[in-house]
Amino acid sequence: MNIAVIGAGTMGNGIAHVFAMHGHKVNLCDVSDEALDKALETIKSNLWRMVAKEKITEDIHDKSLQQITTHTNIQEAVQEADLVIEAASEKEDVKLKIFQMLDEHAPSECILASNTSSISITKIASATKRPDKVIGMHFMNPVPVMKLVEVIRGYKTSEATARVVSDLSKQVSKVPIEVNDYPGFIANRILMPMINEAIFALYQGVAGVSEIDGIMKLGMAHPMGPLELADFIGLDVCKAILDVLHKGFGEQKYAPCPLLNNMVLAGSLGKKSGVGFYDYSEHRKAEVVASNFT
16 A cells, blocks of 8 residues: 655654555655655664564565655655555644645545544544545554554544554554544543643642652553653643643633643753753753752
């Protein structure tokens, strides 16, 4: 199957990695050659890590890379695609514009999927003339490791589209779980309020960063504390998802904590910016930032 992935960031390059490793031709598209070069280096590094752990052979490493072609022109990237997976930034206006372009340039039978973590699939589908072929494929980060694909049906998503996407997810060793199209779906409707509550606990001085994370890891058997996880996801992404939940449900419990709002405004976005609730500068092990969070 010919797969086009729009967006070569953390999620996009992970999705490209997985499909290429399972024998699919992948056109990876982004706005610049620099972004695509960075994505390919990440994919190479992650594949070599799998070779080192004896999860794949060097032959699979080489064949996987041969399956990926990069593009900066979206029309060229999707013109022969059977499935397009959009993995651009979590901004509704950006996604709507992309889906208008995909609808115009992708073959009429091509399925258009979004990796959105919270934005309405029905709204995204409304930007196209093929709403029956629009669906959500919400992969988890890191994509090569995490098994879940949250499959989101829009209001007009067809049974045939959902079946193709679920079967394909299984073929690339993922576990598809179907949900309906409401703000945050299931994963983030549950996860983000937990992260937001952890930030409120820090903001109100109940405990420090390492204490909050330690309690959730030791007491709840979470592999990563909620504040570290927020850093890993990106604080701007967490805020964007909470904003979608808050607007969609109109309930105050989903409103982002003032501390989260301030950190995003200040550019402290977590691991990708070098600082969030922890310090990731100079490639050293993350340490708690010596700041007053209250």
